Amino acid sequence: MNSFRETNGYQSIEINNLQEIYNEAQDQLVFKIWGFRENPTKSTLYHFLSIIFLGLPYLIFSSYPKLKKVKFKPAALDFATTILVCDNHGNSNFIKIENEKLTLPNVNVALENLRYFLYQHTKYVWDSNSNTFVTLDNVIPSQTVDEYLNNTDGLTDREYRSRLDLFGFNKIEVEVKSYWTLFVQEVLNPFYIFQAFSVGLWLVDDYISYAICVIILTLFSSITSLIQTRRQSEALHDLVESSKCHEVTVLRKEGQINEKKIIDPVxxxxxxxxxxxxxxxxMPCDAVLLTGQSIVNESVLTGESVPVTKTALHSSSESYDIEAHKRHTLFSGTHVIQTRYYGDEDVLARVVRTGFDTTKGSLVKSILFPVPIGLKFYKDSFKFILVLFAVAAAGMTYCLYLYISRGAPLKHVIIRTLDVITIVVPPALPAAMAVGTVYSQNRLKKIGIFCISPPRINVCGKIKIACFDKTGTLTHDGLEMNAIIPSKNSEFCPVVTEISTLDNEDKLVQGMATCHSLTRIDNEINGDPLDLNMFEFTRWELHEPGENENERYDMLAPTYVKPHGTHIKDTSKLPYEIGIIRQFTFSSTLQCMSVICRDLRETNMIAFTKGAPEKLFGMCLRETLPTDFTIKLSQYTAQGFRVIALAYKHLPNKLKWVEAQKIKRNVIECDLTFLGFLIMHNPLKEETAPVIKTLHNANIRTVMITGDNILTAISVAHDCGMVKISDQLFILTLENKEDPHGIPDLKFERASGNLPTDSVTVDFSLDHHHFAIDGRTWSKLKYYYPDMIPSLLVKATIFARFQPDQKTQLIMFLQNLDYIVSMVGDGANDCGALKAAHVGVSLSQAEASVAAPFTSSIPNISCLVHLILEGRCALVTSFAIFKYMALYSLIQFCTVLILYKEHSIMGDYQFLFIDLIITTSLAVTIGRQGPSNELGSKRPMSSLVSAKNLIPLILQIFTCAFIQVATIYYLFQQPWFRPIPSNTIEPVVVSWENTSVFTISCYQYIILATMYSKGRPYRQMLITNFWFLVTALSLTIFTTWLIVYPCKYVADLMNLVYIPHGRRVENYFKYSLLGFPIVHFLVALLIEVGISDREWLKKFIQFVSCKSMPKNRYKLLLQQNGYQSLINVDG
Structure with a gap:
């Protein structure tokens, strides 16, 4: 077995003709590939059979690509001409391996003969050294940061041409297929082929009018579907195209010099x-910034509308990584608001990724090739359709027996038998199931929630755990500066609430005025809300000089700050201004940021660092830290305050501007002098607490995932009701007491009174207790106690100091416990988690964002309640329409079989009336029912084939059949009735048998549609669905008129027996038929209200099935924890 690890985090394992591609970052299989070569004999036979059978094998093989293996023979990957790709969701496809002549300098693999294949817009190249296919990330060798900084040359023409051959053009193309192509794909759908078969059969059977109407409606449905599909493609295409530029300036090496060229970005x-x-x-690509800085709006990718400052790479020997160095990387599709550099120098960036390999390309690929949702409803619907086919087979067998025993002509036997299957399996079923989702999507759009993945709306109805970011999601974006606690001589000073009490030359004030990444855009200060609030508190001014101010700060003019209203009376003196020479932007890994500054009046530079107190504690000189540092921090974070630490250090006098631009960050962020704490208040949004309460009442678990301090997160969790005051809360930590290199001990600290106390014994059987875990502990847990993570996750509520990749990991861990997970965030550091969750919601004003499946312009978490309500409504509506369409086909199936037995059939216009007027109008209007206004504690079922769902459905089927059979036997009891002669060869349409059963069946469609339009607990009451009521009432009145006294024209048109007014006996019979739908309505109501909706049915099923253990892993863990003994943790 040969193995090969790619630089982009993918691992490949080659086994004979098999290679497995793993995503190492997510520790899961992406897909498998098998090598094949075409077998000429088998291939020729395949094409011959396809011609003989009018293309049927082509159709089957296109629907089930894996069957194409019959054309090929297995081959080692290095000799294969075709590969079979099978992903971990069961999808498969055959892809041809391409070959090109190529010579490329400075690459890891020999590429004179380039073999590659394209899969989902990703190129995989054959590496002859490892005998595996690798992604293009592995073709170009990785470079260190210093190598990027030291290389200021553009590509030569030869290098450019070679790379263009390898990587291709820089395009992210969302194909908008022509209407003709879409139409061909649509009609090749198995359901449409089945529809064509049905229409052909009806034409042979002389159902001309019905067949023509079905053709017209099918064309209308297809065209509507094509337009909808085309619009969705155009919307995504326009979204991608809207973030494109039209030209780009590059440096190309001509001889020994770089020359500027303007080229097309592709x-x-x-x-x-x-x-x-x-x-x-x-930005047309992903590029790393080499010089200068840039202010960027990344909302199209992240949903975060606050501009972000990107700075040039800092000198380092570490390898460049696009994720680790994202603060220095400009991403494709993002809007560069401003770029800045000193003097006339160019702002340069090196392209690192193009096309679909960019971050934007990856997000677009996730839309084009979404991960299957895996909702049980969709799987069960196909199982149910197979059941319908089985029912149809039984009906066909009965028809064969019936007509053969009567000695009917072969043509009649074939037509009547095949006709059964066209009745039992309704071709419009898939389209009808989507009705509820379409209506829900439109309602969501009206309230400002936009969806780029409509199938996920149904998933919203099954959400079991809701995860939230804290800042900007549960709390407001803006931070209110509450106080400052200066530190002098290793002791905290009295709390300062007014900046004017401090001297402007105080180092703490200077740090607050300079240690930020603020910038001016259109003469307004923009940046992170925390930085903005801190700077405004100082009342200083921010200036970004123009070219005429290049006289200061070593002949270069950086951004500078000064106290507000500073005026120099003595012009011979230099003004009090501090220039920000260099920024080390905030890093979520380091949890801090730093700046290098210089007071214009001083000769030496000074560095300021601000960030998480826990991080700065280790960066500061011990002698400068107050002894009560931790106590003071705990006091404020436990009250919900956001605490930021600030520190500084003097830099050597000999350090000049050039050296400052090259100095490493770790040299700056050490041996600091602690300056004090900034105490900020981050108030809850008004909607947060009520929404959390609503979710808890709905039996939906809530979790907070934040990058903030754990005690601050605990306080916010208490304030919003995520953790009740009466609940037990334990902070989990891992500590090495004796051997620092040994396995750390688990330690649970009770957060009593919002402050941790001594280690305690934790009883997992307690219902009302929670765990709080920070990112550092999480990393250790994964390494030392991986088996314990599932048990902890079912009780953990607060995850603090979590980095973006840890948020994504957590979401995936929760999904592995069978939770349906939602994640709500502002998009800034939550993109991975938003994409990984079943339901990701980005709070953003940007409608055109691919940060998550859902984007909400509602700036608070109440959007999740709307989504869950609509999701439950859409799921229940999809269930209702599916069951209605299935029952409609089975009702008609019973009607047809009864009439076949009595030598009768339904007429052309009778089929039209049932299929097109009754069923279609009712199925469409059922979906118009809106969601309930209240979020209940029970989630709707997601399985069609569960006993609780099937039992009422089967009872309804038997009720329908019984009513129809009772109707025909009631007809037989009439003394005036004369049955159709048994020796009749041609079936009779106009007969009492037909009239009786047909009219009663019409009521059954209306009755069942009404039963499946019930409102509570997931939908609004039936009376609110105006169009359904109008439709159902109109159809009931018309059907009653058809039974009681239709005019002769209508009776003849509908193939009904016409009875003149004077024939009272027959008319009394028709009046008495009205009792059957009344009885059916009462029985159907009893089944839906007295059986289907009752808890006793569920308990009875569990008793009969002897169900004792839950299916979901998280429920099983909770049950096991309930019986688990006390876990003693040594304090």
Missing amino acids: ELVPGDLIVLPASNYV
């Missing part, structure tokens, strides 16, 4: 050196 390749314009530019 011609860019990895390694190109681009020159960024001064402002208003859309």
